[in-house]
Amino acid sequence: MPTPTARVVIVGGGPGGYESGLVAAQLGAEVTIVDTEGLGGSAVLTDCVPSKTLIATAELMTDVAGATELGVNLGTRANSADVHVDLARVNARVKQIASDQSDDIARRLEKEGVHVVRGRGRLEGPDAVVVTDADGEPTTIPADAVLLATGAAPRTVPEAQPDGERILTWEQVYDLTELPSHLVVVGSGVTGAEFASAYLALGAEVTLVSSRDRVLPGEDADAAAVLEEVLTRRGMHVLSRSRMASVTRTGDTVTVALTDGRTVTGSHCILALGSVPNTRDLGLETAGVAIDQAGFITVDRVSRTSARGVYAAGDCTGVLMLASVAAMQGRIAMWHFLGDAVAPLDLKTVSSNVFTAPEIATVGWSQEEVDAGEIEVRAVTLPLAGNARAKMQGVHDGFVKLFCRPGTGIVVGGVVVAPRASELIHPVSIAVAESLTADQLAQAFTVYPSMSGSVAEAARRLHRV
Numbered sequence: 001m002p003t004p005t006a007r008v009v010i011v012g013g014g015p016g017g018y019e020s021g022l023v024a025a026q027l028g029a030e031v032t033i034v035d036t037e038g039l040g041g042s043a044v045l046t047d048c049v050p051s052k053t054l055i056a057t058a059e060l061m062t063d064v065a066g067a068t069e070l071g072v073n074l075g076t077r078a079n080s081a082d083v084h085v086d087l088a089r090v091n092a093r094v095k096q097i098a099s100d101q102s103d104d105i106a107r108r109l110e111k112e113g114v115h116v117v118r119g120r121g122r123l124e125g126p127d128a129v130v131v132t133d134a135d136g137e138p139t140t141i142p143a144d145a146v147l148l149a150t151g152a153a154p155r156t157v158p159e160a161q162p163d164g165e166r167i168l169t170w171e172q173v174y175d176l177t178e179l180p181s182h183l184v185v186v187g188s189g190v191t192g193a194e195f196a197s198a199y200l201a202l203g204a205e206v207t208l209v210s211s212r213d214r215v216l217p218g219e220d221a222d223a224a225a226v227l228e229e230v231l232t233r234r235g236m237h238v239l240s241r242s243r244m245a246s247v248t249r250t251g252d253t254v255t256v257a258l259t260d261g262r263t264v265t266g267s268h269c270i271l272a273l274g275s276v277p278n279t280r281d282l283g284l285e286t287a288g289v290a291i292d293q294a295g296f297i298t299v300d301r302v303s304r305t306s307a308r309g310v311y312a313a314g315d316c317t318g319v320l321m322l323a324s325v326a327a328m329q330g331r332i333a334m335w336h337f338l339g340d341a342v343a344p345l346d347l348k349t350v351s352s353n354v355f356t357a358p359e360i361a362t363v364g365w366s367q368e369e370v371d372a373g374e375i376e377v378r379a380v381t382l383p384l385a386g387n388a389r390a391k392m393q394g395v396h397d398g399f400v401k402l403f404c405r406p407g408t409g410i411v412v413g414g415v416v417v418a419p420r421a422s423e424l425i426h427p428v429s430i431a432v433a434e435s436l437t438a439d440q441l442a443q444a445f446t447v448y449p450s451m452s453g454s455v456a457e458a459a460r461r462l463h464r465v
Contacts, residue, residue, distance in 0.1 A: 005030045006338060009129045009141050010330075011121035011282070012149035014041020015323045016314030018105050018114075020147050020330030025112045027338040032141055033114060034121035034131050040102040042151050042315075043323040046171040049101050051194060053094045054174075055355050057085060058201035059419075062357045065201070069394040085202045088177040095174055117141075123148075123283035126307040130283075145309050145337045148289075148297060149330060150282065152275035152315035160186070160247035166254050166268045167247055170195060173270060180204045180268035184256050186244045187272030188215040190354050193227070195270050197356035200236050207237040207264055209244055209256060216354060220367050222381065222401065223360045223417045230358065230397050239264070247271070277316045294318065301344035303333035311337065319345070322352055348412075351429040353422040358398050361425035364413030364432040365403055377403040377412060382458040384418055388449035395419060395451075400458045402428065402438065409437040409462065418451060427455050438462035 006029040010017045013035035024031045038045050064083060067074055074083060109116060119131040119139075129146060131139045154169035156162060164172050170191050181204065185196040188210030196208045208215065208231075215231070215238065216224040232238055243259045247269050256264045277296045284291060290298045290306040296318030303311045311333035314326030328345060335342035351363040365375050384390045384398040398418040404411050414428035431441045442459035446452045 007142060007144045008032070008147065008334070008337070009034065009121075009143035009145075010147045010149060011123075011129060012036070012041060012147075012151060012314070012316075013039040013105075013116070014149055014151050014314055014326060015043050016149035016151075016326035016330040017041065017147065018109060019327040020149065020313060020334045021109060021114045022112055023331045023334040024338065025114050027334065027340055029334075029338060031114045033109065033116050034129060034141075035116055035118055036120050038102050039105045039109070039116065040098075041149075042153075042171070043326070044101045044105070045098050046174075048323050049098045050094045050174055051170065051191075051198075052355055053097050054090060055194065055198045057090050058198040059357065061085065061201045061203070066394045085179055087179045087202070090202075091174045091176060122281065123287040123289070123310070125283075126287045126289075126310050143309075145311065147303075147330060147333050148279075148282065148305070148310065148312040148316060149314045149326065150278040150316045152277045152318075152321065154271065155274045155276045156271065157273065159245060160269075160271055160273075162271060163249060166249050166252070168268065168270050170270060170272060176268075180266070182207070182266035182268075184209060184254065184264050184266040184269045185272060186247065186256060186269060187274070188212060188238075189218060189272060189274070190216065192270070192272030194355050195272065196236060197227075197231060200231065200234060201357055205235070205237075205266075207239065207266065209239050209242050209258070209264065211241070211243040213240050216360070219354060219360055220362060220401070220415045222367065222399070223362075223415055226397055226399070226417050227354075227356055227358065227360060231356075275315060275321060277318060279316055292318070299329070301332075301346075302336040302342060303329045303345070304336070309337075320347055320350060320352075322350065324352075325350055349429070349433045351425050353425065355422070358395075358417050358419055359421035361416045361421035362414070363425055363429045364411075366413065367401070367415070370403065375412065376406060378406050378462055378464075379403050380458050380461045382454055382461065384451070384454055387451060387454045389451050389453070390418075392449065393419075400424075400454045402441075402455075402458045402462060404438045404462050409439060409464070410435050411438055411441055411459070414455075416455070420451070424451055424455060427452065 008024045008029045010033045119133040124130045184207045186209045200206045245257045245259045254269045288307040297312040313329035354360040381401045401415040403413040411431040416424045438459045446456045
């Protein structure tokens with residue numbers, strides 16, 4: 001008798017959902033994706049794609065600001081009334097690109113035979129999902145395996161409630177039609193730093209409120225120091241060790257009260273207070289799916305939950321909140337369930353990037369872990385100031401940092417601070433993933449002159465006779 005076709009039901013249409021759906025369909029499963037807010041999820045519709053599209057305009061303004069050094073006379077300052085950003089057009093483009101990307105995903109899923117159902121999904125035990133449509137009508141879909149990829153949402157607090165007009169979460173900024181005259185960003189993690197950097201380049205006055213002693217407390221300290229120095233040099237007000245007590249609005253003025261009694265007033269405020277998982281009312285307890293104290297679904301390295309046949313991927317697991325990790329968790333889940341070759345998720349091979357100006361890209365073991373004695377390494381830091389291409393492009397800030405193991409010389413981590421660091425980290429990511437030595441990384445040809453030449457040069461400096 002022929003083997004019955006495996007039935008896979010995926011709750012959530014973000015990267016963890018649609019990528020796992022594509023893998024399951026490729027391996028012959030009957031796949032249904034239950035989508036609530038649009039294919040691509042927050043990564044495509046309200047987070048990664050929109051924010052990086054906005055940042056693309058900010059990058060251009062950063063280049064314009066440095067044009068004079070390269071011999072281009074614009075006859076004005078980049079942030080003056082003569083060279084300015086039409087935020088309504090920028091945000092219209094942002095929304096269109098997000099919509100187009102979502103449509104592309106829908107076409108790909110349809111081509112691969114993945115069935116998409118619009119509605120809210122909820123577990124009915126570990127082997128069925130109940131989908132409630134817009135009219136409140138429920139439909140039960142039986143499943144041999146369920147993947148939960150419901151994502152996360154911006155965290156808010158009672159003392160700082162967004163109104164969608166002047167007090168905003170990062171999902172609400174794309175409805176702005178005019179550039180804020182003074183933007184206050186609360187939170188100096190990745191999201192806060194990216195929006196603060198972007199709006200500064202777009203021409204707004206920006207104040208960044210950080211409860212920690214520096215911006216990007218979770219990133220490489222040397223990289224964060226470079227970024228903070230650049231941002232303050234460009235005119236940003238950074239309030240370190242300043243905790244928000246409340247955010248209120250009076251007319252067109254937003255007031256951020258700090259716990260030490262100070263206040264900051266502006267025209268708009270972006271709240272970047274972290275994320276909370278979308279795991280409520282999913283039927284997790286009934287199905288036997290465990291969650292942690294913060295509400296994130298507990299998974300192992302092949303994306304299994306505590307309930308047999310139920311997997312989870314993406315931000316709802318809290319493993320590492322990156323679209324690339326969500327997609328990989330989803331793929332791993334389907335490879336595992338459907339019996340294909342699979343390797344457990346290895347976070348030490350994940351490359352990530354902070355899209356500020358300059359960008360900060362990292363992979364592998366971190367400086368913090370090295371300093372804590374968790375791993376012994378040899379390290380080198382090479383400033384970009386000596387790179388010929390950097391001089392040509394007017395790039396003064398940034399560096400390449402590499403870590404390798406003593407004895408073997410195997411590359412185990414790296415940091416790049418530079419324009420387009422998200423591209424420059426790739427050779428380091430390959431070295432880490434494939435356990436290449438610093439010598440092997442150094443001996444690959446690079447173009448001269450190029451920024452990537454600094455990656456090879458840093459590797460050469462780790463050579464030991």
